[in-house]
Amino acid sequence: MPTNEEWNKWINKISKESLDNGISQKTIELELSNLKPLEKIIMRDRCQPESTITFKEYIYYRLDKTRIYKGKIKRDEFIDELNLVSNRYNIQKEFILSIWGLESYYGQNQGKSKIIPALTTLSFDKRRSDFYKKQLLASLKLIDLKIVDSQNLVGSWAGAMGQVQFLPTTFFESAVDFNNDGNIDIWKTEEDVFASIANYLTSLEKAPWNKKESWGIEIIPPKNIKQIYDSLKKTNPKGCYAVKTMSIEKKLSDWSKLGFKKIDYSKFINQDINARLVAPDGLDGRMFLVFNNYKSILYYNCSHYYALSIGLLSDELKK
Incomplete structure (x- = not known):
């Protein structure tokens, strides 16, 4: 102190x-x-525990039945506002809901x-x-x-x-007065909350959002994954840790030729989509092929655990 x-x-x-x-x-x-000076704040900053939690443990608390159920209730409650924002920003509403749900439990925990x-x-x-x-x-x-x-x-x-958990600088970059009441309110006004999330995700020049694509899919790797994995790594990777640890980019058709399959063994629907391999817990854990929209989610929080949770929750909220 x-x-x-x-x-x-x-x-x-x-x-x-x-x-x-x-x-x-x-x-x-x-x-x-x-x-x-606030001693408890200094202690929180200096004593953050090293991450030893597995992906399975991480999503257990984030993809729980209550969060999914509440998300669907909120989706129905705000369907008109979500559709307006979705159409204005050209982004699927389930991703807005998913980030809202993980960042503040749909506004409950700010x-x-x-x-x-x-x-x-x-x-x-x-x-x-x-x-x-x-x-x-x-x-x-x-x-x-x-x-x-x-x-x-x-x-x-x-x-x-707020409900979006923006840092103050991000507020000035991305927060939106969507209902045109003269106030940008990410604390209490859902229209502004939804639009601010959508604006952030769709305004990234480095990772433009594509509404025609989702975030990614869970896959089953080929039996020789440990032998071929090194050939899939990036050379001289740049960016945050999560971006660096994604594989090189290949079309789904090329991943299919290498032996990667969807978990239900059905064919990849759009063979021309570019995807990267993500293995959050290593080659013995769950694996995913992620699309370009996934990178936009990483800009919100550069963590594979976080971005995969957003993607998987969005899948549930789409049902």
């Missing part, structure tokens, strides 16, 4: 930077002047941490100071522009907000 002197120096420094970035003096004084104190504490810590400072400045701007008031600016301990 910082000393009082260290903390006060930091508050003075971040206050000046906030002013230089166009935040009003009034907002700076109201939000930063009486803040204290986090209870006050964003400004949490981000001020995290931005002080040198481990990821620059990243969290950007989020802090963006969150102060949210208040300064009267998009949301300080009391309602709550979310996860790491600064993710």
Whole structure:
């Protein structure tokens, strides 16, 4: 924990930077002047457990019957709004529902941490100071522009907000006032929530969304998978860990020739679709061939466990 002197120096420094970035003096004084560092936030950031959970264990808590059932109830409740957003952004509604369901349990779990104190504490810590400072400045701007008031600016301990769990910088990039009421509300207005998710997924130049394709399919590998796997790896892979660990790209027809089959042993429907192999738990676990839309999901959260859960939940919510 910082000393009082260290903390006060930091508050003075971040206050000046906030002013230089166009935040009003009034907002700076109201939000930063009486803040204290939050030890529990520092502990959460520094003591995140290493991931030892298997994919089977991960999806057990995310593809449970209750989440699927509630998703279908929400789909029927908001079918008109979902159809409007789906048509406007050219994206299947089940993917919007799936991200909504995993990020905040359909709006039920948005986090209870006050964003400004949490981000001020995290931005002080040198481990990821620059990243969290950007989020802090963006969150102060949210208040300064009267998009949301300080009391309602709550979310996860790491600064993710609303039913979509956007970081403050992502809010300015992708959040949408879909119902045209003059407010961008990702906390309480479902139309804005759906449109913001859709806008994020479909506006990625590096991974454009294709409504004609789904996310991927579970497959059975050939018996010689361990012998051929090295030949399927990327050379000089770039991107986050999940992107790096996907295989090279091949058409489904080529995967079929190598002996890959759908889990029901039926033929791949569209042989010309490009796909990559993903094996989240290694060659002895479940395997999937994923399409280009899968990469867009990884931009939301670059984790195979997460993206596969989104895909599998979307399959259930389509039924």
